[in-house]
Amino acid sequence: MKKALSIFMMFVLLLGVLAACGPKEDEDTATDTGTKEEETANKPEKLVVWEDKDKSGWLEKVAADFEAEHGIKIEFQEVEMATKMRDQLRLDGPAGTGPDVVTLPHDQIGQVATEGLIAPLTVSDETIALFSDSSISAQTFDGQLYGLPKSSETPVFIYNKDLMSEPPATMDELFTFSKDFTKGENYGFLALWDNFYFAHGIIGGMGGYVFNNDNGTLDPQNLGLNNEGAIAGTEYIQKWYSEGLFPAGIVGESGGSAMDGLFQEGKVAAVMSGPWAFQPYKDAGINIGMVAMPTLPNGEHVKTFMGVKGYHVSAFSKNQEWATKFVEFMTNDENSKYRYEQHAEVPTNVALIEDPAITENEGAKAVAEQSQYAVPMPNIPEMGEVWKPMADALQTVVTGKAAPKAAMDSAVDQIKQNIEANHSK
Structure with missing residues (x-):
C-alpha cells in the first residue's frame, strides 16, 4: 500500500513538472515563431x-x-x-x-x-x-x-616626378623651390587659393575656422574667418601671388582648367588638387606622384576641407x-x-x-x-552663405585690390547679414 501511494505521488509530481514546463516551452516557441513571422511580414x-x-x-x-x-x-x-x-x-x-x-x-x-x-x-x-x-x-x-x-x-600635393625628384616636406621648402623654378611659362607650384574650398587648407591651418565647433555642434553665430589666424593665412596666400609665383590666369571660374592645362603640358612641377585629377593627369602622360600637403610655416598641417x-x-x-x-x-x-x-x-x-x-x-x-589633418566641410544650411563672400574676398586679395584684414572683415560682415536674412528663426 505504501509503495503504491509512493508511486502515485511521484506520478502526480511528474505531471506538475510537465505542466510547469509545457506552457513556457510553448510560449518560447510561439515567441520565436511570431518574431520570424513578423520579420517575414515586414520584409519588402x-x-x-x-x-x-x-x-x-x-x-x-x-x-x-x-x-x-x-x-x-x-x-x-x-x-x-x-x-x-x-x-x-x-x-x-x-x-x-x-x-x-x-x-x-x-x-x-x-x-x-x-x-x-x-x-x-x-x-x-x-x-x-x-x-x-x-x-x-x-x-x-x-x-x-x-x-x-x-x-x-580631400586635396593633396600632386607633383610631376620628372620635374621634382622629391616632394618637399614643408611649404617653406616649396616656396624656395618655386622661386628658383618659376621662369617664363614654367611654375614651381600652383593652387586655386582664390577658391575658398582650397584656401581653407591654409586659413584653417593658420588658425581660422568657418563656424565654431562646440562638442560636435556647429555655431553659425561664431565665425572665425577674420580672426588672427585667418588673417595670417590670407596674408600667406597673398605672398605667393605678390611674388609672381602664380599666374594671373588662374583666378576665377576658369582658374581650374587653366591650372590643369599648364600641369598637363608639363609646365608646372606641382599642384594642390584632389583625387578627381589623378586619372586625367595620368592620361595626359604626366608621371605624377601624390603625397599629403607639406606643413605650413607655423609647423601645422594644411587643414584641407574633406x-x-x-x-x-x-x-x-x-x-x-x-x-x-x-x-x-x-x-x-x-x-x-x-x-x-x-x-x-x-x-x-x-x-x-x-x-x-x-x-x-x-x-x-x-x-x-x-x-587625418582635414576637417569636414560644414554641413549646416548656413554654409551656403559662406562660399560667395569668401570667394569675392579672396579674389580681391590675390589681385591686389584689398588688404587681407579688410577683405576678411568685409566677407564676415556679408556672411552674417546673409545668415540673418535667410536663416533667422
Whole structure:
C-alpha cells in the first residue's frame, strides 16, 4: 500500500513538472515563431537604391549577396549625385516613386535633413566604430546620425616626378623651390587659393575656422574667418601671388582648367588638387606622384576641407528598417574594400587604412593621410552663405585690390547679414 501511494505521488509530481514546463516551452516557441513571422511580414520584395552616375557597377555583386542572405531584391538606378540626386528626391519622394536609399555629399545633409528628405539612422555603436571619427561627424547633423560614410576626398600635393625628384616636406621648402623654378611659362607650384574650398587648407591651418565647433555642434553665430589666424593665412596666400609665383590666369571660374592645362603640358612641377585629377593627369602622360600637403610655416598641417560621401535612407521609404540594414551591409569593411577596388574612391573604414589595397596605392595613401589633418566641410544650411563672400574676398586679395584684414572683415560682415536674412528663426 505504501509503495503504491509512493508511486502515485511521484506520478502526480511528474505531471506538475510537465505542466510547469509545457506552457513556457510553448510560449518560447510561439515567441520565436511570431518574431520570424513578423520579420517575414515586414520584409519588402525589393529596395530601390540611387547610386551616383557611372558608379553602380559594384552594386551587382553586393546586391546579389544581400538578396541571397535576406531574400530582398535590390534595384539600383544611377542619378548624378552632386546636383541632381537631391532635387530628384524632392520630387519623387513625396510622389511615392522615390528610392529607399540615396547617396549624397555630406555638405548637403543639413539642408535635406531640415527639409525632411532623409531619415535619422539608428545603428549600433559597433557599426559607428567601423569608421573614422571625422567621417561620422560629417554624417551627423544637429546631434543625429543621418548616414554611413562610403568614401572621402580631400586635396593633396600632386607633383610631376620628372620635374621634382622629391616632394618637399614643408611649404617653406616649396616656396624656395618655386622661386628658383618659376621662369617664363614654367611654375614651381600652383593652387586655386582664390577658391575658398582650397584656401581653407591654409586659413584653417593658420588658425581660422568657418563656424565654431562646440562638442560636435556647429555655431553659425561664431565665425572665425577674420580672426588672427585667418588673417595670417590670407596674408600667406597673398605672398605667393605678390611674388609672381602664380599666374594671373588662374583666378576665377576658369582658374581650374587653366591650372590643369599648364600641369598637363608639363609646365608646372606641382599642384594642390584632389583625387578627381589623378586619372586625367595620368592620361595626359604626366608621371605624377601624390603625397599629403607639406606643413605650413607655423609647423601645422594644411587643414584641407574633406568631403565625405555617404548612404542615406529616404524619409519617404516605407521600408526604413530594411533600408538601414542595406546601408550597413553596403558600408561594412568587406564591401567598402570591394567598392574601392572597383571605383577607386577611398573609404573611411578604420580597418582599411592600413590595408595593402590602400597603402600600396600612392594616390589612395595620400588621400588617407591628408584626411587625418582635414576637417569636414560644414554641413549646416548656413554654409551656403559662406562660399560667395569668401570667394569675392579672396579674389580681391590675390589681385591686389584689398588688404587681407579688410577683405576678411568685409566677407564676415556679408556672411552674417546673409545668415540673418535667410536663416533667422
